[in-house]
Amino acid sequence: MVKSNNTTRNKLIETTGKLLQLHGYSGTGLNEIIKQSGAPKGSLYYHFPEGKEQLAYEAIERTKENVTNFIKDSLARYDDPIEAIQNFIYDSAKRFEADSYFNGVPIANIVLEISKTNDRLRELCRKVFESWHEAFADKLKSGGYSDEESWDLAMTINAMIQGAFVICLTRQDSKPLLVMAEQIPVMLIKGK
Amino acid sequence: MVKSNNTTRNKLIETTGKLLQLHGYSGTGLNEIIKQSGAPKGSLYYHFPEGKEQLAYEAIERTKENVTNFIKDSLARYDDPIEAIQNFIYDSAKRFEADSYFNGVPIANIVLEISKTNDRLRELCRKVFESWHEAFADKLKSGGYSDEESWDLAMTINAMIQGAFVICLTRQDSKPLLVMAEQIPVMLIKGK
Numbered sequence: 001m002v003k004s005n006n007t008t009r010n011k012l013i014e015t016t017g018k019l020l021q022l023h024g025y026s027g028t029g030l031n032e033i034i035k036q037s038g039a040p041k042g043s044l045y046y047h048f049p050e051g052k053e054q055l056a057y058e059a060i061e062r063t064k065e066n067v068t069n070f071i072k073d074s075l076a077r078y079d080d081p082i083e084a085i086q087n088f089i090y091d092s093a094k095r096f097e098a099d100s101y102f103n104g105v106p107i108a109n110i111v112l113e114i115s116k117t118n119d120r121l122r123e124l125c126r127k128v129f130e131s132w133h134e135a136f137a138d139k140l141k142s143g144g145y146s147d148e149e150s151w152d153l154a155m156t157i158n159a160m161i162q163g164a165f166v167i168c169l170t171r172q173d174s175k176p177l178l179v180m181a182e183q184i185p186v187m188l189i190k191g192k
Numbered sequence: 193m194v195k196s197n198n199t200t201r202n203k204l205i206e207t208t209g210k211l212l213q214l215h216g217y218s219g220t221g222l223n224e225i226i227k228q229s230g231a232p233k234g235s236l237y238y239h240f241p242e243g244k245e246q247l248a249y250e251a252i253e254r255t256k257e258n259v260t261n262f263i264k265d266s267l268a269r270y271d272d273p274i275e276a277i278q279n280f281i282y283d284s285a286k287r288f289e290a291d292s293y294f295n296g297v298p299i300a301n302i303v304l305e306i307s308k309t310n311d312r313l314r315e316l317c318r319k320v321f322e323s324w325h326e327a328f329a330d331k332l333k334s335g336g337y338s339d340e341e342s343w344d345l346a347m348t349i350n351a352m353i354q355g356a357f358v359i360c361l362t363r364q365d366s367k368p369l370l371v372m373a374e375q376i377p378v379m380l381i382k383g384k
Binding site for chain 1: 219301364372
């Protein structure tokens with residue numbers, strides 16, 4: 001029973017994540033989540049009594065964990081922080097070109113949509129970015145950057161990636177991410 | 193007659209811009225545009241036979257001109273490109289804190305919403321960013337940076353600002369923009 005409950009729960013969260021990617025928060029409806037997940041209506045309210053907000057919360061929470069781990073694993077492939085971060089951005093560019101950039105809730109989209117109307121989800125998105133910043137900052141600290149430098153550079157790197165991704169979408173190519181990757185040694189060698 | 197037509201036309205574009213800011217592209221309806229602008233229904237179709245897409249197009253086009261001019265005017269206040277760009281970002285941080293950051297169509301929001309579904313508006317948003325990049329690049333060129341360096345740095349600066357703005361929204365403060373401003377001399381002195 002627990003297993004089947006967990007399966008339904010997972011399926012509902014997963015479906016919510018996919019629909020948020022396609023239609024944003026206000027464009028995602030509970031009926032569509034039920035339809036696409038194949039879960040009975042009653043099970044949605046059983047698992048998520050607070051409805052759509054709770055489902056979105058859990059889907060974002062899951063994206064936070066998944067992407068943080070993905071960043072950590074990716075950075076762990078190189079000892080040198082500069083090489084590690086530069087290669088992380090090159091890989092992001094490759095994923096953009098392969099149209100497989102993102103597998104989860106698109107945080108920037110959600111932030112731009114809900115930051116003024118939903119404090120609970122906004123606060124969660126803040127924590128998502130902080131978790132990513134921490135992953136970059138830890139790598140920088142391991143390379144000898146001070147705590148403050150590491151945090152500022154980590155935030156800068158995330159801002160560059162988020163912004164580059166928006167510019168990539170307008171151009172339908174990954175050039176902006178490649179340009180950002182080239183700036184990394186300039187920023188980090190000087191910062192060190 | 194021409195004047196009154198132009199007033200109605202302007203009012204419709206202005207109202208569309210405001211509604212795009214509040215509700216995004218799919219959340220903005222023609223009925224709401226008519227209601228908020230006070231324009232008669234017939235005049236909307238007279239001025240904008242293609243309906244919402246055409247209205248959004250013109251509102252984005254107007255944002256492109258306004259923001260490009262705003263960037264140029266702001267950068268013209270300082271001779272040195274580093275000082276000029278750094279102060280532009282400090283001013284953006286102040287505007288964010290005063291909740292007057294943006295007066296027009298929020299381009300990043302629109303891009304994230306429509307990039308996969310509306311090629312005409314996506315292409316226009318690409319031109320908006322290019323126009324902003326050109327404003328930054330011209331300032332850098334005037335300070336002795338090469339053409340290629342200027343374009344890459346201009347794109348990086350815009351990406352940093354766009355990304356920082358998203359992080360600002362999650363935190364409800366302007367710290368990310370202030371952190372980006374501090375990175376400008378690092379990036380530009382090295383790049384020169």
